[in-house]
Amino acid sequence: MKMEPADKTDIILDSIADGVFTVDSDWKITSFNRAAEEITRIKRDEAIGRHCWDVFKASICESHCSLRQTMETGDPVVNKGIFILTSSGRRIPVSISTALLKDREGSIMGGVETFRDLSIVEELRRQLESRHSFHDIISRNAEMMRLFGIMEQVAESEATVLLVGESGTGKELFARAIHSLSPRHEGPMVTVNCGALPDTLLESELFGYKAGAFTDAKKDKPGRMALAEGGTIFLDEIGDVSPALQVRLLRMIQEKTYEPLGAISPLKADVRIVAATNRPLEELVAEGSFRKDLYYRINVVRIVLPPLRERREDVPLLAEHFLRRFSGLNGKSIHRISDGVMAVLMAYDFPGNV
Structure with a gap:
């Protein structure tokens, strides 16, 4: 019994590991191989005769269809990464290639697309x-992996941490990791960029103020220290803090107390301190612009990124x-x-x- 050409084509297509489908000039699917069924979880009989965009619901169907581009320009697309949706709505990454489908006379009769499950x-x-x-x-x-290896041990301690590194090296990510791994992880983590505010605003931002402390202080406002209670406060760019504010920070670290502006009695500070800088604090200490005692207080655990x-x-x-x-x-x-x-x-x- 002689095999029909169409049957031969189906056998060949079904032996290919990549999904293959063809469309006619009306964008209706005319063939759909076994791999296409397995990848999309759509039966061949359900796909054939339907518009390809109704079957695939791909990320490029509506605006950047590669098969349409090929049929309009004649240029094939090779190994373009997209996503398609299966019959169950699962999003699958695939790599697609497209080409024109021509008859014996060379007239365009449709297009063919192959897709590989990634x-x-x-x-x-x-x-x-x-x-x-x-x-x-x-x-x-290797150095970063070494730092990853000591992070849990660092996080378990209550010691003050100093993160040293250039801008963009991940100091805040490390601070968040320390907080997440610490016994304080259920408490808040509060970030203060010490270099972003002038000294007077930074002091009230850190410690808060009482009503009447200054002209516009109509009511009490808690500072970042109070908001970080039971958690971690991240003092970014601590090298930019003025000498006057350094004194208050030193007292807070030493005595675990602070006074909001206008207050007459100190408040307890139950916070873990993680500080960071992109400046050479040792040089700032040597030139007298950063307090030596504060430097030693924050440089308990030093991590260089x-x-x-x-x-x-x-x-x-x-x-x-x-x-x-x-x-x-x-x-x-x-x-x-x-x-x-x-x-x-x-x-x-x-x-x-x-």
Whole structure:
């Protein structure tokens, strides 16, 4: 018995591991192979005769259809990353390629699209990233991994921590990790950027004030110290604090008490202090602009964070992480960074770090 050409085509298509479907000039599906059924969980009989966008509900169907682009321009699309929805509504990452479908005379009769399930690849990528991440901090650098290893021990202590590093090296992420791992994790974590406010505002912001303390103080206002009660306060850019305010911070750290502006009695401070700086505090102490006693009080546990230029092995990990993050936020389906772009990133010094 002689086999019909259509039967041969179906057998060939069903032997392919990638999903394959074809459409006619009206965008209705004319063939749908076994792999397409397995990936989408949609039966062949249910797909054939329907418009392709009704079957796939892909992230590019409405505005950037690759198959439409190919049928309009004649140019194929190769290995473009997108997402499709299965019959159960599950979102699956796939890589698609498209081409024109022509008859014997060379006339366009439709289009063909192949798609490869990237779920396993994405899962392996997530597992790889999880091995190189710690509380939202991504790194495979040996020094960073060493710091990850001591974080639990640091967090369990009540000792004041000083995080030292350039802007963008992850000081606030480390502070949040310390808080999350500490016995105080159920309490609040309050961040104060000491370099963002003038001295008078910073003092009232930190310690609060009583009604009548100054002209516009109509009622009591709790400071960040009070808001951080039972938790952690993160003093970012502590090297920018004025000498006058340094005295008050020193007393608070030494005696665990502070006075709101206009108060006549001190309040107890039940907070863990994590401080950070991108300035050389030792030099500031030597020149007299930062108190030596305060420096020793905050420099109990010192963690120095390396800049990105000293851990270039992290650049591909970070690039992939931000590519996925911002692709999703902007409704894009970009799955990889070209070798040329990665070479440029690897050669850059990243003065602002991450």
